[in-house]
């Protein structure tokens with residue numbers, strides 16, 4: 001039986017509209033459920049015991065009241081988030097991505113921002129080196145952009161629990 005104070009497991013929080021909102025510790029999720037601010041949508045494994053009652057370990061919870069979030073929330077630029085946006089594939093050859101490429105090389109003034117970074121395989125990245133796409137005659141299949149949508153609040157910084165897939169489906 002997991003101890004609520006020791007478990008490192010986390011729970012996915014959905015807005016009242018079922019939009020993914022954030023990820024919290026199981027302990028925090030349990031408090032939200034026990035205080036009536038959220039309901040459990042899916043149970044994880046095990047049972048938690050509070051002073052007054054037992055509660056299944058929450059895996060996914062949904063807030064009872066809708067929380068308004070800014071339309072455009074900032075999505076942190078991380079390796080994980082870039083790979084997720086680009087589907088884990090090299091944008092140049094569609095092979096498995098292993099590296100992050102700056103489309104306009106940093107040495108030529110290219111910035112480290114969403115519109116200038118893409119997932120790339122080591123081979124394409126190496127071939128590209130400090131050259132521009134024009135110099136190589138390469139083209140991008142799609143212009144890199146800032147990811148939009150609720151799931152990015154969750155996907156940007158951590159490995160999602162595979163059991164959350166159903167609620168994160170639009171982005172995975």
Ligand SMILES: [Zn+2]
Pocket residue numbers: 090091092093094095120121122123124125
């Ligand atoms: Zn490649």
